[in-house]
Amino acid sequence: MDRSMRAAAGSLALYTAEQVQEFDRKAIAAGTPGFELMHRAGAAAFACLQQRWPQHSPIDIFCGGGNNGGDGYIVAALAAQSGMAVRCWAFSETSRGDANIARELACDSGVSVQLWDGQSPASGAVVVDALLGTGFSGPLRGLYKRAIEVINAADCPVLAIDAPSGMNCDTGMHEGLAIRASLTLSFIAWKQGLFTGLASQHCGELRLDGLGIEPRIFEHTEPSAWRTDVDAELRQWGRRPVAAHKGMYGHVLVAGGDYGTAGAVVLAASAAARCGAGLVSCVTRPEHVAPLLSQRPEVMVYPGADAQAWAGALERASVLAVGPGLGQQVWGKALLDDCLQAQSPLLLDADALNILAANSASFDEQCAQQPDRIRVMTPHPGEAARLLKCSVAEVQADRFGSCKALAQRYRAVVLLKGAGTVISEGATCWVNEGGNPGMASGGMGDVLSGMIAALLAQHLDAVTACRLAAALHCRAADRAAQHGERGLLAMDLVGQLRGVMNGH
Structure with missing residues (x-):
């Protein structure tokens, strides 16, 4: 992706832990001593601690044996020099390299560094997690596992330095245990795993300090993923012309709504209409036509049993969204x-994906016959696992890799749902932010499908349509949850779409 495309994307760069470690090495090779970078990190963490928790005392700092522990020792030294009460817990007899210099500085500043042996944080303390760095992966063992259990059990705010210990900064997952931080201060550049998977349960508020590293250090390194700036996207999209008419904004056809699941097509069609599609049609069971029209009179509804009406609707549509409430019976398969x-x-969602997972050969044939057709797939992790013929745990263990694999396998732009939704066309990944636990209710995915289809109908490319729809979907949910997350319904989001689509 060249620079002009990056600017147009309105996104922020994300990197793997290995890439960020390489930036650190390049900065040192370019003339910034490693201890200077460590001191900057510790100073940034101490400033963050003072700003966020100015009244808490003492500070309990848990320092591992590596450079992450060295950052913690700098915090300890600065806190002691400021006259604050500090307890510093070490997890090794000695530290390595620059971390040992930082440890000596803490001791010279009057900090008593003690080996940790099960002590809990003091009542009213702020905990500084400087146990494990961003390169950590795998299960926790020994003292580190015990310490994280003790910290999580304490009723104390936690500042995580660079990343919550135990988290994998590439995947956003952990193997059973990780620090639950109130605030995570990351360094140099954002790590991709801080924005997906379980990260939102462990990072708390996220902040970044670049440590003064020069921009040239980042040149010639392609980000591993991107964040979306929804406001920049909306500004770039711009306003509609004064002489606009409905034919300019596409015709979305939603196909689905088998017996018992008519609500799914009501939600998808309603979302498509609220997101600005010029026309919206729906093909569903004959029994659902009248109820759907009573809910959404703006939508044209056709009975799926009427072959002539269905064929005509299919021919007129500029975008097809199939799957919401489709079912897996003969009717839905047809x-x-x-x-x-x-x-x-x-756009393929829900049972359309489940049908394809069971019979991917026919889909492959269609792809071969139509190599340039725009396809979008929006699986949740369970559907993704069926499509990839693997377990849900394997999908979640590497959401970025799974999303890319799906896009490559099915020649589609894929939106992998879940906390920190990931989007990929097979080469690049984008990760979505926002949303809330109230979205864990039925119909949310149907709304998202209708939104994406509407944006496709308005001539956005598939990647942009998915990224913008996902971001606006979360923004609508966050606004709808202002009165509480429990009881949040999918139709509540539809009521917010007009406002968020117009930047209000």
């Missing part, structure tokens, strides 16, 4: 097959 054989951009 609708999906017709959509696969059409030419329009295609």
Whole structure:
């Protein structure tokens, strides 16, 4: 991705832990001593601690044996020099390299560094987690495991230095245990794993300090993923022309709503309409036509049993969204097959994905016949696992890799749902932020499908449509949850879409 494309994307760069470690090495090779970088990190952490928790005392600092522990020793030294009460717990008899210099500085500043032997943080303390760095992966063992259990059990705020100990900074996952931080101060550049998976449960508030590293250090290194700046996207999209008409903004056709699941197509069609599609149609069971029209009179509704009406609707549509409430019976499979054989951009969700997972050969044939067709797939981790023929745990263990694999395997832009939604066209990944636990209720994915389809109909490319829809979906949910997360319904999001789409 060249610089102009990056600017147009309105996104922020993310990197793997290995890439960030390489930036650190390059900065040292360019003339900034390693201890200077460590001191800057510790000073930034101490300033963050003073700003966020100015009244708490003492400070309990847990320092591992590596450079992350060295950052903690700098915090200890600065706190002691400021006259603050400090307890510093070490997890090794000695430290390595620059971390040992930092340890000696702490001791020279009057800090009593003691080997940790199960002590809990003091009542009213702020805990500084400087146990493990960003390069950590795998299960926790020994004293580190015990310490994290003790810290998590204490009723104390926690500042995590660079990353919560135990978290894998590439995947956003951990193997059973990680620090639950109130605030995480990361350094040099954002790590991709801090924005997906379980990270939101462990990082708390996220802040970044670049440690004064020169921009040239980052040159010639392609980010591993990107964040989306939704406001920049909306500004770039701009306003509609005064002479606009509905034909300029596409025709979305939503196909689905088998018996018992008519609500799914109501939600998807409603979201498509609220997100600005010029026309919205729906093909569903005959029994659902009247109820759907009573809910959403702006939508044109056709009975799926009427082959002529269905064929006409399919021909007129500029974007097809198939899957919401589709079911996996003969009726749903027939609708999906017709959509696969059409030419329009295609969004596949829910049972459409489950049908494909069970019979991917026919999908491969369609892809071969239509190599340039726009396809979007929006699986949750369970659907993704079925499509990849693996376990949900394997999908979640590497959400970035899983999303790329799906995009490459099915020749589609893939939006992998979940906390920290990941989007990929097979080469690059984007990660979405925002949202809240109230979104754990039925119909949220149907709303997202309708949103993406509407943006495709308005001529956004598939990646941009997915990124913008995911971000606005979360923004709508956050606004709808202002009165509480419990009881948040998918239709509550639809009520917010007009505002968030227009930047209000």
